[in-house]
Amino acid sequence: MKLAPIVIFTYNRPWHTQQTVEALLKNEYASESDLIIFSDAPKNEAAKKGVEETRSYIRNITGFKSLRIIERDRNFGLANNIIDGVTSIVNEFGRIIVLEDDLLTSPYFLKFMNEALDKYEKVEEVVSVHGYLYPVKEKLPTNFFLKHTDSLGWGTWKESWNVFNSDGAYLLSKLESRKIVGEFNFNDTYNFAKMLKDQIEGLNNSWAIRWYASTFLADKISLFPNVSLVYHNGNDLQATNSSIGDDWLDVELSDHPIPLVEIPLKENKDVRLVYERFFRTVFSFRGKIKRKIKELYGKITQMYK
Numbered sequence: 001m002k003l004a005p006i007v008i009f010t011y012n013r014p015w016h017t018q019q020t021v022e023a024l025l026k027n028e029y030a031s032e033s034d035l036i037i038f039s040d041a042p043k044n045e046a047a048k049k050g051v052e053e054t055r056s057y058i059r060n061i062t063g064f065k066s067l068r069i070i071e072r073d074r075n076f077g078l079a080n081n082i083i084d085g086v087t088s089i090v091n092e093f094g095r096i097i098v099l100e101d102d103l104l105t106s107p108y109f110l111k112f113m114n115e116a117l118d119k120y121e122k123v124e125e126v127v128s129v130h131g132y133l134y135p136v137k138e139k140l141p142t143n144f145f146l147k148h149t150d151s152l153g154w155g156t157w158k159e160s161w162n163v164f165n166s167d168g169a170y171l172l173s174k175l176e177s178r179k180i181v182g183e184f185n186f187n188d189t190y191n192f193a194k195m196l197k198d199q200i201e202g203l204n205n206s207w208a209i210r211w212y213a214s215t216f217l218a219d220k221i222s223l224f225p226n227v228s229l230v231y232h233n234g235n236d237l238q239a240t241n242s243s244i245g246d247d248w249l250d251v252e253l254s255d256h257p258i259p260l261v262e263i264p265l266k267e268n269k270d271v272r273l274v275y276e277r278f279f280r281t282v283f284s285f286r287g288k289i290k291r292k293i294k295e296l297y298g299k300i301t302q303m304y305k
Helices: 012-024 044-058 078-093 109-119 168-177 192-200 208-215 269-282 285-303
Strands: 006-009 036-039 066-071 093-101 103-105 126-130 143-146 154-157 223-226 230-232
Touching: 006 012, 006 078, 012 044, 012 103, 036 044, 036 078, 036 285, 044 066, 078 093, 078 208, 093 103, 093 109, 103 154, 103 192, 109 154, 126 230, 168 192, 168 269, 192 208
Parallel strands: 006 036, 006 093, 036 066, 126 223
Antiparallel strands: 093 154, 103 230, 126 154, 143 223
C-alpha cells in the first residue's frame, strides 16, 4: 500500500501542535510515513513568541520516516497557507492526508485514511476521505458516503483537489442558480451558505466552506467512518477559525480499527437524515441559548487565566 504524506498546518500554538504530533506517533503507519509541516509566519508581534516556540518544537520531531518543514517568511493566513500547501504537496505526491495543529487522532486514523485513499484513488465519484464524525446518537453503517466535506482530518488526491475553486462568489452564484442552497444546507438545518456568504464579504476566510461548495457542485461524494477517528482539540481563544462554543463538535475517539467494507458509490440518504436531525437539535432555539451562555462563560474564564 502506498502511504500518503501527512501534512500538518501550524501557527502559534506549540502545545496543541505537540499533542497532535504525539497522537499521530501512536498510529501504526507513523514510522513509515513522511511528515510535512507548514509553519505560518506571525501576523503581528503578539503571535511572534508562539510561532517561534512552535518552530523550535517541530524542528526536533522524530519518529516518522522523514520530516520536512516549510517555514513561511510572511504571514499567509490559515486559508492561503492550507490552499497553497495542499496544492503543492498533492501535486508532488498524488495524494495527501491533511491535519491542522489542533486535531487529535485515534491510533487507527492513519490505517483507515491510507486504506481508503488506496481503495478509492481511481474512483471518479469519490473526492475525499474523512476521519471525523459528528457526535450523532444513532448507530451508523461501518462506512458511508455523503455529499459533504469538512476540515477535521481528511485526505484527497491530486485529481480530486483540482475540483477546488477558491472563488466564493462564483460558488454561491452556482448554488443559487441551480436552486440547491437548501440541499447544501442539509435541508436548511445548518446554514452553510451563510458561511460562504461571510467568506465572500470578508467576515471569515474559510477555505473549507469553499472546498465543500466546490465538491457539492461537482456532485462528488466523500467517505466517512461510523466512529470518529479525530477529535477537535482547538476550542480556545488562540484558535484561528473556531470559538469556545464549538463543544458540540466533541466526540469520543474510536478505540478500534474501522474496516473498509464494500458499499454503493452513492450518498447514504439515511445518514444524511441523521445529520439533518443532529443539526436541527444542536441549532434549535433552546440549543443556541445554551451554547451562547457557555461561550460567554468560556471567554470570560480565558481572559482571567
